[in-house]
Amino acid sequence: MSTIAEPQAKPAQEDTEHPHVVRVDSVPMLRGTRIRVRLIAQLHRAGDSVEDILESYPHLQPAAVHDAISYFLDHRAEIEQEIAAHRIEAVVARLGGKMDERGFISFDDAPSNG
16 A cells, blocks of 8 residues: 655745845745854854855855844844754753763653663
8 A cells, every 4th residue: 555645845934134044934044055044143153254154165155144144143132042042951951851061961761771
C-alpha cells in the first residue's frame, strides 16, 4: 500500500522595511537564504566586519549584510531577545536540562542504561 505525503505548507513570508530582510514565520531572515538576522547580529556584535562575514558566507551580497545589521540596529530589542532565547543555557533550561560549570548537560528524567 502506498501513501502519498501531504504537501508541506509553505512558510509564511512577509516583507519588511528593509529590502534584503524578510520575516519567514515571524523570524527575520536574509531574503532568499536561511540565514537569520540574529546570526549576522551576533557576528557584528562580536566584532566581525562586513568583509569578515562575507568571507564566511561568500554567497551573500555586501548590501544584504549591511541591511541585516541595519535591521538589527532598528529592531535591537527583538533581535537581542531572540539571541538570548537561543543561547545554549536557555535552550537546555527550556528542555528541562541543566548545564554544569564544565559545560556538561544532564537531564533528570534521562532513561538509565540498565
